[in-house]
Amino acid sequence: MDGYMTIKETAELWGLSPRWIQTLCSDGKIDGAVKFGRAWAIPSDANRPKDSRVTTGEYRNWRKK
Incomplete structure (x- = not known):
C-alpha cells in the first residue's frame, strides 16, 4: 500500500x-x-510519539516509604 508502512518497517x-x-x-x-x-x-x-513512561526512578521502592 502506498503511503503506509508495516510495523516492522516502522520499528x-x-x-x-x-x-x-x-x-x-x-x-x-x-x-x-x-x-x-x-x-x-x-x-x-x-x-514518533513521545515516550511518556517515567524513567527518573522517582517511584522506585514506593512501597517501602
Whole structure:
C-alpha cells in the first residue's frame, strides 16, 4: 500500500521493537494507524510519539516509604 508502512518497517525506522509499535498502535498513540485484519498500516509521514513512561526512578521502592 502506498503511503503506509508495516510495523516492522516502522520499528526499524524509529529504533523500537515491533511489539512496542503494536502497543502504541492499539493504544491510539500513532495518528492515522489503521488495522487491517491482524496487521497494522502506519502512515509514512507519522511522527514518533513521545515516550511518556517515567524513567527518573522517582517511584522506585514506593512501597517501602
